[in-house]
Amino acid sequence: MGLSGSGKSTLVRCLGRLIEPTRGQVHIDGEDQLREIRRHKMAMVFQHFGNFPHKRVLENVVYGLQIQGIDKTTQRRRAAEVIELVGLSGWEERYPHELSGGMQQRVGLARALAVDPQILLFDEPFSALDPLIRRDMQDQLIGLQQMVQKTMVFITHDFLEALKVGDRVAIMKDGEFVQIGTPEDLVSNPINDYVRDFTRDVPRSKVLTARSVMTPPRVYATADEGLSDLTSRLIAQECESAVVVDGQDRFIGTVHLADVPGSGVAHSSVASVIRDSCPVVEPGTRLERLISLAITGDAPIAVLDGGRCIGTINREAALAALISDDGVAM
Structure with a gap:
């Protein structure tokens, strides 16, 4: 190009x-x-x-x-x-x-x-x-x-x-390659003002994928873990939610601090507050698909790769990804 x-x-x-x-x-x-x-x-x-x-x-x-x-x-x-x-x-x-x-x-x-x-x-x-x-x-x-x-x-x-x-794009100027990468790389991380101007009007929703806007899980939990222990870990990690997996690290659902009851925590397990109906997407899912999922529910979107959760996307992250560096929604 x-x-x-x-x-x-x-x-x-x-x-x-x-x-x-x-x-x-x-x-x-x-x-x-x-x-x-x-x-x-x-x-x-x-x-x-x-x-x-x-x-x-x-x-x-x-x-x-x-x-x-x-x-x-x-x-x-x-x-x-x-x-x-x-x-x-x-x-x-x-x-x-x-x-x-x-x-x-x-x-x-x-x-x-x-x-x-x-x-x-x-x-x-x-x-x-x-x-x-x-x-x-x-x-x-x-x-x-x-x-x-x-x-x-x-x-x-x-x-x-x-x-x-x-699959890969090389942007040229004056007979030289200025930057080489996937379209997602070029839009997300332009190397200089020339590439940035070149990609400024590109609809980000058609380029960015779930992998580029997701947040990797910081806290994992199992369904039989006690809520008291999980709550302590979430507070220590300054996290609002955890990803729940089974014995083979396969995704089951998510748990959110806001869902944890104020009393009886010591005797409850994670299984009692799992959100198991959150949307699930693959890492290569385009942002335009994610937006529709994000605005129709308050649960985070789980990004699964081979059955394993590698990240989550909340509504704020999905919408923020639409905004270009100059503050224009694309």
């Missing part, structure tokens, strides 16, 4: 050897013979489709296989597979100008997939598309990635697009 002129397209073209680096080397799998790597292990999808206007869809898709010297039977079989994969079955004999923008970009994607590359390079492939078609192509790319499991380097200047399709 980066503003115009930051070096995004130049970098990806150096990776694909469309531009020769002026210094240094590019190694892939320990090799720097990038001409052969580009032919057999790498493919690129361009912003303006890059289809041959005089070739039909099928002819465009098999082009990379022809360059590799693959026999025609294998060419057609492989082309048919990827054409179906990108949803273009029945359009094999059409020319690019007969297709919509989204369909033309699918032709480019099918051509890239046909050579079965290890690495796919995308240079702002969806920026020329209408918003609805763009969203559809993003969804399709995510679905394809789940099926084909390729390494993808995706260039974009749209943070929301990066958030949707990217």
Whole structure:
């Protein structure tokens, strides 16, 4: 990611050897013979489709296989597979100008997939598309990635697009990486004002997750523990609540000081005041989902990882996470 002129397209073209680096080397799998790597292990999808206007869809898709010297039977079989994969079955004999923008970009994607590359390079492939078609192509790319499991380097200047399709994001400025991390890292911990400005308008509710806003439990208890002992521990730790677990450390519920009766504590166990109906989420649950849970009840939200409670989120923490550094709700 980066503003115009930051070096995004130049970098990806150096990776694909469309531009020769002026210094240094590019190694892939320990090799720097990038001409052969580009032919057999790498493919690129361009912003303006890059289809041959005089070739039909099928002819465009098999082009990379022809360059590799693959026999025609294998060419057609492989082309048919990827054409179906990108949803273009029945359009094999059409020319690019007969297709919509989204369909033309699918032709480019099918051509890239046909050579079965290890690495796919995308240079702002969806920026020329209408918003609805763009969203559809993003969804399709995510679905394809789940099926084909390729390494993808995706260039974009749209943070929301990066958030949707990217596992890790590198923000560029003046040809250098300024900060690399997950979208959540970049929004939560920008390294400088450039990154902070870049992510300022990003909806935090769509980026932050339960893991980033939860509070790790400070006090654990078991159901058969005496309330008197637990109360003493909570007061000593200056905590308002404890997480209750069973013998295998699996989450049962929570106990709150406010629920502890004023009398009879010495003879009561934790089991008598457990809140066992609190909402439960996974660590990767987005904040937008947490907000709705937080405002519909007063119980904290439990964050479970493999059945073990690794944190809790109260209403105040969930709402505070929506506020950006400059005090603006996002």
